[in-house]
Amino acid sequence: MDCDRAYLPGHIKEALATDERTHMLDVNVVVTDAQVILMGIVPCQRRRLAAEQVALELIPAHMTLVNSLCVENYKEPTETEHLG
Numbered sequence: 397m398d399c400d401r402a403y404l405p406g407h408i409k410e411a412l413a414t415d416e417r418t419h420m421l422d423v424n425v426v427v428t429d430a431q432v433i434l435m436g437i438v439p440c441q442r443r444r445l446a447a448e449q450v451a452l453e454l455i456p457a458h459m460t461l462v463n464s465l466c467v468e469n470y471k472e473p474t475e476t477e478h479l480g
Contacts, residue, residue: 401427408432408451417446423465425451433462441467 405425412420420443424435432455438444448463455461 404432404455408434408454411450411454412447415446415450418443418450420447423447427459430458431460431462433464435464436466437468438465439468 404427408425409423412418412423412425420436420438422436423438426433426435432451434447434451438447444463444465444467447465448461451461451463
């Protein structure tokens with residue numbers, strides 16, 4: 397799908413929010429002359445790759461995708477928290 401460059405970030409953000417593979421609302425999309433850049437934080441590598449796939453389905457063939465999404469990395473607590 398070849399979208400007008402001015403509307404491309406919105407189309408990608410909408411697809412990331414509504415696609416059943418992603419359901420992501422907090423992804424920033426930056427479009428330059430030759431690149432589409434995804435930025436933000438995702439919960440896991442699977443969702444990072446799904447976001448990349450969804451975006452690739454929308455960007456024109458002459459553009460490249462830069463997936464700069466970071467995967468959250470939460471450490472499990474080592475001690476039990478007691479609530480008083």
